[in-house]
Amino acid sequence: MSKKLPLEGIKVLDLSRVLALPFATMILSDLGAQVIKVERPKIGDETRHWGPPFLKTESAYFLCTNRNKKSITVDISKKEGQKIIYDLASICDVFVENYKVGELKKYSLDYKKIQKINPTIVYCSLTGYGQNGPKSNLPGYDFIMQGESGLMSITGSPKGPPMKVGVAILDIVSGLYATIAILASLYKRQKIKQSEYIDLALYDCAVSSLANVASNYLVSSKIPKRYGNAHPNIVPYQTFKAKDKYFNLAVGNDEQFQKLASLLNTDALKQDKFKKNENRVRNRKELVKILQEVFKTQNAQYWVDLFQSHNLPAGHINNLKEVFEDKQLLARDMVKIINHPFGLLKIVGTPIKLSNSTITEPKSPPLLGQDTINVLKKLLHYNKSYIKHLKNQNVI
Structure with missing residues (x-):
C-alpha cells in the first residue's frame, strides 16, 4: 500500500495573520492540505516585518509558521477583491x-x-x-491574554513580578484548538453535508490551558500562588541548583521518591513525613532545603546521568544551541533544511509522525504574493486580460 497525505485534496482559504491561526493552517498543510494564504498587497502578514533576525527581507518570525503555503495578495476592501475571495471560497473546504x-x-x-x-x-x-460577551469588541493579543486569563498570576518567582511564558504559548494553544476543531468539522462533514462555524477565543483557550491549576481553584476556592519552577501539587518537582548550574527533577509519585531517597542515601529523606506526596507538599520547604544541600555537592551532569540511569525524570535546562545539537532531536528529524529563494533555510520540522501516512515534505514559506497569478489562472481560470485588469486596479 502506498502512503498518502491524510488531508490530500482539502483546500484551505487562509485569511489569518500573525501566529495562532497561521500555526493551525501550517499543521493542516503538513498533513497535506493545500493552503492559500491571502495577504494585503504590498504589506502582507505583519509578521513579515517582525525582526530582526531576517533572511534578507523575510523575518524569522514569519518563516516559522508559513511553510507549504501559497501566498496571494488581494485587496478585500474592493468589490473585485471580494469576488476573488468568493470564487476561492466556492472551491475550498x-x-x-x-x-x-x-x-x-x-x-x-x-x-x-x-x-x-x-x-x-x-x-x-x-x-x-469570542463573538459574544462584554469584551467581544476588544482586540486579542497573546501577552494580554496571559495576564487576563490568570496565567501570569501563577508564572514566575513567588517574590518577583508576574511573568509571561517565554513564547506566545496561548497563540500556539489556540492554534492547536483551531486545528482540532477544523479536523472534527471536516470529519463530521463526511457524514453530514453541511457547513460549520467555529467560534474560538484566545481568552477561552487560555483559561482552558490552566488545567489542574484552574481545577485546584474551582475545587478549593483558594487563589493559586506563584511557585516559580515548582509544582503546586507534587513535591519534589522543580529546578535545583547543582554545583555548576541548574537542572530539573520531576518526582511524580511515592515510588519514585523512595527510589530518589535510596539513591541519595540521606537519612533525612527517609522520615515518615516525606513518604507520601500529600505530606511532601505540606513539608515542601524543609524537603527542598534538604535536597538542595545534597545537589550542590555535584555537577548537574552527574545528577542527570544518575537519575536518568534509574528511570527517574530529570533533565538539563538547555539553551537553543544545545537543543538543536541534541542527537535525540536530530534522530527524530525535527530539524529540516529547505531551499528558500534567499538561500538555505533551517526550520523546525513537524512533530507528527504517522506509520501508514506520509507528511508533506516542507516547502519554502512563500514570498509575498508569489502565487497570485498562478492561483487565479489555474484554480479560478481567470483569463490574462482580467488578471491584468485586477493588477492595474491594484486589487491584487
Missing part, C-alpha cells in the same frame, strides 16, 4: 480568519455570506474574547 468581531462583515466576507456561496464550508474564526 475550510475558511480561516482572525479579524476583529464584525470586521469581515464590512467586506461581505462573514460566515453567513460565505456559507451561502459554499453550503459545506468549515469557517473558523479566532478572536480575542
Whole structure:
C-alpha cells in the first residue's frame, strides 16, 4: 500500500495573520492540505516585518509558521477583491480568519455570506474574547491574554513580578484548538453535508490551558500562588541548583521518591513525613532545603546521568544551541533544511509522525504574493486580460 497525505485534496482559504491561526493552517498543510494564504498587497502578514533576525527581507518570525503555503495578495476592501475571495471560497473546504468581531462583515466576507456561496464550508474564526460577551469588541493579543486569563498570576518567582511564558504559548494553544476543531468539522462533514462555524477565543483557550491549576481553584476556592519552577501539587518537582548550574527533577509519585531517597542515601529523606506526596507538599520547604544541600555537592551532569540511569525524570535546562545539537532531536528529524529563494533555510520540522501516512515534505514559506497569478489562472481560470485588469486596479 502506498502512503498518502491524510488531508490530500482539502483546500484551505487562509485569511489569518500573525501566529495562532497561521500555526493551525501550517499543521493542516503538513498533513497535506493545500493552503492559500491571502495577504494585503504590498504589506502582507505583519509578521513579515517582525525582526530582526531576517533572511534578507523575510523575518524569522514569519518563516516559522508559513511553510507549504501559497501566498496571494488581494485587496478585500474592493468589490473585485471580494469576488476573488468568493470564487476561492466556492472551491475550498475550510475558511480561516482572525479579524476583529464584525470586521469581515464590512467586506461581505462573514460566515453567513460565505456559507451561502459554499453550503459545506468549515469557517473558523479566532478572536480575542469570542463573538459574544462584554469584551467581544476588544482586540486579542497573546501577552494580554496571559495576564487576563490568570496565567501570569501563577508564572514566575513567588517574590518577583508576574511573568509571561517565554513564547506566545496561548497563540500556539489556540492554534492547536483551531486545528482540532477544523479536523472534527471536516470529519463530521463526511457524514453530514453541511457547513460549520467555529467560534474560538484566545481568552477561552487560555483559561482552558490552566488545567489542574484552574481545577485546584474551582475545587478549593483558594487563589493559586506563584511557585516559580515548582509544582503546586507534587513535591519534589522543580529546578535545583547543582554545583555548576541548574537542572530539573520531576518526582511524580511515592515510588519514585523512595527510589530518589535510596539513591541519595540521606537519612533525612527517609522520615515518615516525606513518604507520601500529600505530606511532601505540606513539608515542601524543609524537603527542598534538604535536597538542595545534597545537589550542590555535584555537577548537574552527574545528577542527570544518575537519575536518568534509574528511570527517574530529570533533565538539563538547555539553551537553543544545545537543543538543536541534541542527537535525540536530530534522530527524530525535527530539524529540516529547505531551499528558500534567499538561500538555505533551517526550520523546525513537524512533530507528527504517522506509520501508514506520509507528511508533506516542507516547502519554502512563500514570498509575498508569489502565487497570485498562478492561483487565479489555474484554480479560478481567470483569463490574462482580467488578471491584468485586477493588477492595474491594484486589487491584487
